Amino acid sequence: MPSFFINGKENLMAVLKGIEPQTVFDFFEEICMIPHGSGNTRQLSAYLKKFAEDRGLKVNQEPCGNIIIYKGASAGYEDSPSICLQGHMDMVCEKAADSRHDFKKDPLPIAMMDDDVFSRGTTLGADDGIAVAMILAILDSDEYEHPALEAVFTVDEETGMEGAKSLNYANIKSRRVINLDSEDEGVIYVSCAGGMSGRINLPVDLKMHKGIEYDVVVSGLHGGHSGDMIDRYYANAIVVMGRLLGFLQQRMKFRIVELAGGLMDNAIPREAGCHIQVSTENSIVFEQTIAEFEEIIKNEYRANEKNLMIYCENLGETERKVVRNESARRMMFLLTAVPDGVIKMCRDQGQESLVETSLNFGIMRLSEDRFTLEAALRSSISTEKYALSAKLRAIAEIVGAEYTEKGDYPAWEYNEESEIRSMLIRLYESQYGQSPVVKGIHSGLECGVIYHSLKPVDIVSFGPTIRGAHTPKETLSIASTHRTFELLCSLLREMK
Ligand SMILES: [Zn+2]
Numbered sequence: 501m502p503s504f505f506i507n508g509k510e511n512l513m514a515v516l517k518g519i520e521p522q523t524v525f526d527f528f529e530e531i532c533m534i535p536h537g538s539g540n541t542r543q544l545s546a547y548l549k550k551f552a553e554d555r556g557l558k559v560n561q562e563p564c565g566n567i568i569i570y571k572g573a574s575a576g577y578e579d580s581p582s583i584c585l586q587g588h589m590d591m592v593c594e595k596a597a598d599s600r601h602d603f604k605k606d607p608l609p610i611a612m613m614d615d616d617v618f619s620r621g622t623t624l625g626a627d628d629g630i631a632v633a634m635i636l637a638i639l640d641s642d643e644y645e646h647p648a649l650e651a652v653f654t655v656d657e658e659t660g661m662e663g664a665k666s667l668n669y670a671n672i673k674s675r676r677v678i679n680l681d682s683e684d685e686g687v688i689y690v691s692c693a694g695g696m697s698g699r700i701n702l703p704v705d706l707k708m709h710k711g712i713e714y715d716v717v718v719s720g721l722h723g724g725h726s727g728d729m730i731d732r733y734y735a736n737a738i739v740v741m742g743r744l745l746g747f748l749q750q751r752m753k754f755r756i757v758e759l760a761g762g763l764m765d766n767a768i769p770r771e772a773g774c775h776i777q778v779s780t781e782n783s784i785v786f787e788q789t790i791a792e793f794e795e796i797i798k799n800e801y802r803a804n805e806k807n808l809m810i811y812c813e814n815l816g817e818t819e820r821k822v823v824r825n826e827s828a829r830r831m832m833f834l835l836t837a838v839p840d841g842v843i844k845m846c847r848d849q850g851q852e853s854l855v856e857t858s859l860n861f862g863i864m865r866l867s868e869d870r871f872t873l874e875a876a877l878r879s880s881i882s883t884e885k886y887a888l889s890a891k892l893r894a895i896a897e898i899v900g901a902e903y904t905e906k907g908d909y910p911a912w913e914y915n916e917e918s919e920i921r922s923m924l925i926r927l928y929e930s931q932y933g934q935s936p937v938v939k940g941i942h943s944g945l946e947c948g949v950i951y952h953s954l955k956p957v958d959i960v961s962f963g964p965t966i967r968g969a970h971t972p973k974e975t976l977s978i979a980s981t982h983r984t985f986e987l988l989c990s991l992l993r994e995m996k
Pocket residue numbers: 588627628657681
């Protein structure tokens with residue numbers, strides 16, 4: 501049983517008393533007492549190591565802090581192949597504006613209301629602390645039946661899956677993996693996308709120029725995560741700005757003074773802006789052209805971007821550095837030619853609503869000597885991601901731009917014949933009296949890195965319902981945790 505002694509001090513809170521499964525919530529509460537934000541998992545890693553040593557379980561602590569705990573098979577399971585249970589140790593540290601919480605040293609101020617566990621004014625870290633707690637409950641007790649277990653706790657998932665990437669896979673013999681980092685009870689995840697960032701860097705020349713300067717801003721867009729939300733077909737502010745400049749190019753000469761959009765490659769940009777110079781005689785037509793373009797683009801997005809707005813302000817005559825014509829021509833080529841959004845939907849049976857391949861241009865910058873575009877590329881099929889990246893490289897090279905890739909991480913590809921998935925679906929149906937949703941996800945999970953490193957390997961991912969993960973409103977459903985833990989236990993029991 502958990503001790504409720506942390507660093508020699510008794511934990512007087514014990515907030516999560518009287519709820520089932522009690523051992524799971526006891527361990528979860530202990531984890532909440534130990535600071536474990538991404539990049540700050542040393543204490544939790546030490547706690548897990550001690551947990552194993554106290555119980556005489558073999559444990560491997562890697563230099564980065566990853567922990568692997570080994571537990572032998574229960575009686576009758578000696579001949580079954582081992583199974584790997586996996587979750588990540590680190591949590592996202594977000595707090596409300598008025599919270600004084602110090603994630604570096606304070607225990608999380610957890611609380612319980614109705615069916616929810618939450619932390620007052622901060623993220624709860626049920627993503628993925630509840631996975632760690634469920635696995636510890638199984639390792640701690642002899643009452644559950646299971647094959648030999650390899651419990652893998654990774655560090656720093658939230659900041660680029662560094663733990664999963666640096667894990668020494670030679671220490672994992674299992675070729676069946678249960679990942680517990682999913683947040684929707686009733687959904688079984690069966691694949692995830694891999695990804696990378698692609699950056700186009702075009703050298704540009706500027707010169708001083710005089711003209712009537714306009715400030716033009718595209719705004720009011722939804723934005724969102726470039727993996728989860730790309731199938732909403734929301735407008736990308738950078739792409740809309742590119743269209744605007746292309747439309748303008750057909751009407752008149754103009755000079756680009758400033759051009760920028762987006763903040764992160766993996767967020768669909770909500771806003772983009774530019775400063776443009778036109779000649780005095782063109783200024784009336786310029787304003788009309790922008791208004792005309794606004795109508796065109798509003799019509800294209802009439803169904804899903806009702807607040808799309810193009811703001812245009814005359815700043816008067818200025819003399820400023822503008823992009824020279826030849827550079828501007830190359831920039832316009834890039835903005836017109838690069839693909840964006842959903843490239844291909846999945847055609848695997850039952851997976852037709854899954855985006856297979858996509859990209860999102862998330863950042864656009866113009867500086868003194870270069871124009872930069874950055875995109876997040878994703879695909880659940882690695883070769884499609886590389887083909888898309890090659891397309892960007894080809895487009896960049898046409899205009900003498902440099903193209904670079906970084907942050908490549910692998911996909912967890914759909915396995916048509918997954919024994920563990922069939923088993924889990926069957927057990928889910930008998931426990932819940934209905935079928936689970938079985939689907940892939942168009943964003944990254946550690947399963948991609950694990951799949952790539954252990955293949956051939958059979959993986960499933962599921963977990964209890966967590967709402968508002970990565971925000972101070974994060975809540976964990978108690979009833980859902982109970983049912984999910986039962987499902988996990990029956991899955992292990994079934995592996996005889
Ligand atoms: Zn997570």
